[in-house]
Amino acid sequence: xxxxTQQELDEYRAEANAWFAQNTPKDxxxxxxxxxxxxxxxxxxxxxxxxxxxxxxxxxxxxxxxKEYGGRGLxxxxxxxxxxxxxxxxxxxxLNAIGNSWAGPLILDLGTEAEKKKxxxxxxxxxxxxxxxxxxxxxxxxxxxxxxxxxxEGNEYVINxxxxxTTQGNFAKYMILLARTNPNAENKYAGLSFFLxxxxxxxxxxxxxxxxxxxxxxxQTFFTDARIPEDTLMGEEGEGWKIAMRTxxxxxxxxxxxxxxxxxxxxxxSDILDIARKATINGxxxxxxxxxRKELVELLSEARGLQLSxxxxxxxxxxxxxxxxxxLSLKLLNSEYIRRLNQFAIKLQGLKGAYYIDEPNGFxxxxxxxxxxxxxxxxxxxxxxxxxxxxxxxxxLGLPKTR
Amino acid sequence: MTxxxxxxxxxxxxxxxxxxxxxxxxxxxxxxxxxxxxxxLLEDEQGFETADWQEMADLxxxxxAVPEEFGGIxxxxxxxxxxxxxxxxxxxxSPFVQTTLAAQLILKGGSAAxxxxxxxxxxxxxxxxxxxxxxxxxxxxxxxxxxxTDKGDELALSGKKxxxxxxxxxxxxxxTVSYQGxxxxxxxxxEQIAEGGLRRENIIDETRRSYELTLDGITVPxxxxxxxxxVLPALAHLELAASLLLAAEMCGGSVSxxxxxxxxxxxxxxxxxxxxxxxxxxxPIVDAHTANEVARSHLYSAAHNFxxxxxxxxxxxxxxxxxxxxxAFSADRAIQFHGGFGFTYECDAQLYRRRSLxxxxxxxxxxxxxxxLEELML
Numbered sequence: 001x002x003x004x005t006q007q008e009l010d011e012y013r014a015e016a017n018a019w020f021a022q023n024t025p026k027d028x029x030x031x032x033x034x035x036x037x038x039x040x041x042x043x044x045x046x047x048x049x050x051x052x053x054x055x056x057x058x059x060x061x062x063x064x065x066x067k068e069y070g071g072r073g074l075x076x077x078x079x080x081x082x083x084x085x086x087x088x089x090x091x092x093x094x095l096n097a098i099g100n101s102w103a104g105p106l107i108l109d110l111g112t113e114a115e116k117k118k119x120x121x122x123x124x125x126x127x128x129x130x131x132x133x134x135x136x137x138x139x140x141x142x143x144x145x146x147x148x149x150x151x152x153e154g155n156e157y158v159i160n161x162x163x164x165x166t167t168q169g170n171f172a173k174y175m176i177l178l179a180r181t182n183p184n185a186e187n188k189y190a191g192l193s194f195f196l197x198x199x200x201x202x203x204x205x206x207x208x209x210x211x212x213x214x215x216x217x218x219x220q221t222f223f224t225d226a227r228i229p230e231d232t233l234m235g236e237e238g239e240g241w242k243i244a245m246r247t248x249x250x251x252x253x254x255x256x257x258x259x260x261x262x263x264x265x266x267x268x269x270s271d272i273l274d275i276a277r278k279a280t281i282n283g284x285x286x287x288x289x290x291x292x293r294k295e296l297v298e299l300l301s302e303a304r305g306l307q308l309s310x311x312x313x314x315x316x317x318x319x320x321x322x323x324x325x326x327x328l329s330l331k332l333l334n335s336e337y338i339r340r341l342n343q344f345a346i347k348l349q350g351l352k353g354a355y356y357i358d359e360p361n362g363f364x365x366x367x368x369x370x371x372x373x374x375x376x377x378x379x380x381x382x383x384x385x386x387x388x389x390x391x392x393x394x395x396x397l398g399l400p401k402t403r
Numbered sequence: 404m405t406x407x408x409x410x411x412x413x414x415x416x417x418x419x420x421x422x423x424x425x426x427x428x429x430x431x432x433x434x435x436x437x438x439x440x441x442x443x444l445l446e447d448e449q450g451f452e453t454a455d456w457q458e459m460a461d462l463x464x465x466x467x468a469v470p471e472e473f474g475g476i477x478x479x480x481x482x483x484x485x486x487x488x489x490x491x492x493x494x495x496x497s498p499f500v501q502t503t504l505a506a507q508l509i510l511k512g513g514s515a516a517x518x519x520x521x522x523x524x525x526x527x528x529x530x531x532x533x534x535x536x537x538x539x540x541x542x543x544x545x546x547x548x549x550x551x552t553d554k555g556d557e558l559a560l561s562g563k564k565x566x567x568x569x570x571x572x573x574x575x576x577x578x579t580v581s582y583q584g585x586x587x588x589x590x591x592x593x594e595q596i597a598e599g600g601l602r603r604e605n606i607i608d609e610t611r612r613s614y615e616l617t618l619d620g621i622t623v624p625x626x627x628x629x630x631x632x633x634v635l636p637a638l639a640h641l642e643l644a645a646s647l648l649l650a651a652e653m654c655g656g657s658v659s660x661x662x663x664x665x666x667x668x669x670x671x672x673x674x675x676x677x678x679x680x681x682x683x684x685x686x687p688i689v690d691a692h693t694a695n696e697v698a699r700s701h702l703y704s705a706a707h708n709f710x711x712x713x714x715x716x717x718x719x720x721x722x723x724x725x726x727x728x729x730x731a732f733s734a735d736r737a738i739q740f741h742g743g744f745g746f747t748y749e750c751d752a753q754l755y756r757r758r759s760l761x762x763x764x765x766x767x768x769x770x771x772x773x774x775x776l777e778e779l780m781l
Contacts, residue, residue: 273781276781293777293781296777296780297773297776297780300780301721301725301776304413304704305698305700305721305725308413308415308703309696309700311414315415315416317421317425318417318703325696326696329696389685389689392689392692393685393688397665399665399668399680399688400677400679400680401680402681402682402685
């Protein structure tokens, strides 16, 4: 693949820009999820599936994946441009996030030829929705201790156990599944294996979990003597932990190769200024309130600080004291910040802070109220803020372990 | 969700010279300012060692932000930042910042003749300081009660200036006064100050020396005035330059006091456990550490953008406000987390907390800068 010329890239950008301007759906008349973790209704699901399929057919996701697996075989630069144009057009999110961003690049990276042929195109077209089965009800932060069992019987594995926080579990056709094949391995990690498991097998049942918002988006998945073919094992038995860690690198964006396109819409700090201008507190524009003005400056300053810290993390002379510090701190700082930003957006509404989703009398139909409650997914998921502080205290400051 | 134009992304970068100075200053300050020496200098009348000052001058540090044509190195305040940050880390004290700021004031506000006459001396180690504050305690540098009045060919000064740092060591003092109803800046020499014109003030940060300066009875030639038309922009520049270097000193101090406290948390045992394993101590010290990280990102963004119209002021005021908060929190918790030892003079936590109170009080506390930022950002 030759390096694309600036002209080629510019032309591609103009085409993508025009396509998204033309094709971005208008308001569907119901509330769309802001993240892939909030797909709670069939209506939302069908709408977003159709949208991803349309974007795929136009070539704006999976553009850098090989042609033989359903991609376009273009340089990554093209995909990056498409993703930026998609974001700029403020389109709905890409539905099949776990397929597009985690399972897909993982299969491209470590999968067999047969696995690539079987799974990749269906991911991009959103025909095959993927979910992830890592966390268990009793093993959240301690993932390596996962207890879901996989026992080889003939040419099948028999799965028993339960997985939780399965995003889109009720819609998914496949799951990337971490299960224990050898309970007697020399350590807890060595007993784990990784499966590309079919969700429609007999004995697999999903039960929706109702979130604090009142909406759905996750399931708990139960395996009761569920039989899955032996060729759904990825790699070898005992390689599960290694493959799961690779998956987390894709999940956290530490490794490139995702299909592209945004899977989350986060509140932008500049949104808070718009809200402060529109909203009223006690009959007056919020932005005129002296206390509100002070808090706005603090929140906008903080947003800059986080963005600057992400930049500084890559500047060696400015992180030589402890290069691990910023990478380990940013998840904590960002997730807590977003939670407080959404909380403040409710405060800006004064009396109308009392309204909730879809209420016509509400401010912005209550989306910030929902945003605040959903923001806890990031301060709890992927290691709670309290666990993050332990990690920073122990791995960055060198304090002794808590426990 | 409504969309308005997203604000430009804030930027940060580091110059090769900044990185080099950071390395050099790190080892220099570690060598020259070990804690036992800091403690010894608390009792010293001058408050710093002349030999160290000379060495800084020899390294060219007093001319870092002075153009080459005036005998300096010709870099910018961005390159002064890592040096001051390291001084902050080691609680080092000297008239370095005051002399650097005096040079900035002359650079921005002086006539061609004043620049040629004064800058080469300042760049090579002549000590200078600033007499800005007054009884009103206003951070607005243009609110002045001290006056200069015409007296023949000369100017007669009157009033009192407060918090004139290292004045007893300074050969030059740049003082602000009201002249013909407008702010003015006069250059004073050591010889012009009357016997008893300086009274040492009792200040919270004992690593510094500060004086009350009585202007009454001092006369200076009119040539000591910086050109009138330059005064306001020069004072505006000075406020930001001082805020930038204070932010640097505070970021350094705040990192250092967290390190000092972490060492204690790693060794002190209670209930048969190292106390650093208790989350009641671990989590707040992590919060202090992450606040320091963010404050340092603001600092280097302010350094990087300092010369930029608009963006430079925003970045600098945020850097000062956030450094104020970070250092106050770190040093306050440092005292608490040292328990009974923290209540003693012997524990270094008090040195940092006293310094953070001093630094926050200079050139605007957090509220002051945030009010200015409201105008700039909202």
